Amino acid sequence: MSAAVGTLRGAPARFTGGLTELAPDTYAWLQPNGDWSESNCGLVAGADEAALIDTAWDLRLTQRMLAAVARQVDAPIRTVIATHADGDHVHGLQLLLGAEFVCSDHAAEELAHENPASLRRAQLGVRLLSRFGVGPPRRFGAYLHRMLSPFDFTGIDIRTPDLTFTGRLEMDVGGRELRLHRLGPAHTAGDTIVHVPDVATVFAGDLLFVGVTPNGWSGPISSWQAALHVIAGLEPEVIVPGHGPVSGLGELAQLDRYWSWLTARATRLLTQGRTVDETAAEIVLSDEFALEPWGRWDSPERTVGNVVLIDRARRGVPTPISHRERPALMWKVARLKATLDAAARP
Ligand SMILES: [Zn+2]
Known part of the structure; x- marks a missing residue:
């Protein structure tokens, strides 16, 4: 038995963490609650080899995941796929030097900015x-x-991919078929899903957040929604989000509705002359937000980054939030969190 996998910052876990069997020889590694950098991984095992999908944000957490996998799966990991280049999905790659590292060519470009x-x-x-x-x-x-604070960033080397692809790539992993589709730009430019058709499962990476407010670095949101529609078209029975519990088409459709809802409200307020910060605050403090399912998602302060992307698309400059811009965005996020905390106090 492996030790229980709790949340990383002391919050009560809303779902069971650790290695979860989705179907024969098909697993998710779940990190509750899916908030900032509480990221999931996947594993697909074939006859004599296995493929890992994503790692954790540091070496210690990745080692814990790999130890749980080794107790359950005999086949060696010969392939490791990154759904995108964010550190919380790739910082453990150096622990798998014997495995071929695969990602989209856009993710490979973005990896160069990881530091x-x-x-x-x-x-x-x-x-x-x-x-x-x-x-x-x-x-x-x-x-x-x-x-x-939950992470130890010492000793991490960013790996260069051994194989990149544009659009789609089909792989055979010990007799299991894996279909990789690059569906970005959305959360990042390189967003890729791994479709495992023999078990009707999709590992969606950060195209799907469940129970936590999504955050986007790239956008535009219209492209994110198009990606969700492609996933739905694959008719998966199981969808593993990048953050959150094992899910399905219902959670995918809910995120699609969230993006339509947020885009409509943010566009209206921005058109009336509100700033990005005012728009985000007005939305997350509204009664109608509280009544929606997303009114209960963790980290609503991340809304401000999503409003940035909506505003850029509205103004015809749908550029990503660059690494250089991220500290300024986090300043806004922290400010909105303080506004929310103040409003919650009696
Ligand atoms: Zn992530």
Whole structure:
């Protein structure tokens, strides 16, 4: 028996974590609750080899996942697929040097921007800010300190892929067919799903968040919704999100509705002259938001990044939120979190 896998920041787990058998020789590794960097992985085993889908954000958490896999699956991991280039899905790749690393060509380009050393420096900086800062800088520091504190970014090397593809790639893993489709740009440019047709399962990466507000770095949202429609068209019985519990077409459709709902409301407020920050705050504090299913999702403060993408598309400049822009965005996210906390106090 493996030890229970709880959440990384002490919140009560809303679903069972750890290695979960979805179908014969087909597994998800679930990291409750799917909030910031609580990311899932997948494993598909064939006759004499297995493929891993994604890793955790650091080596220790990836080792824990690999140990659980080794107890359950005899076939060696000969392939590792990254659904996209975000660190919380690729930082453990160096533990699988014997396995061929596969990702989309867009994800390969984005990998070049991953910088674990800068995360180590940020970890120290935000810890100091959270202790010794004053006012908004302290609030920003505390938010990021909480986000980064479960992870150890020492010793991480970003791997270069052994094989990249454009559009689609079909692979044979010990007699199991895996179909990779690049469906970005959406969460990132390189977003890829892994469809395993013999068990009607899709590993969706961060095209699907369940129980937690999605965040997008790339967009546009219309492209994200198109990706969701492609997944639905595959008629999967099981969909493993990048963050959240094992799901299906219902959760996929709910995310599609969320994007339509948010796009309509944000566009209306932005057109009336509200700023991005005002728009996001007005939406997440509204009674109608609270009545929707997404009113109960974790981290509603991430709405502000989604409004940034909606605003850029509305103005005809649907550019991604670059790595350089991310600290400024996180400042807005931390500010919206403080606004929400203040509104929740009696
Ligand atoms: Zn992720």
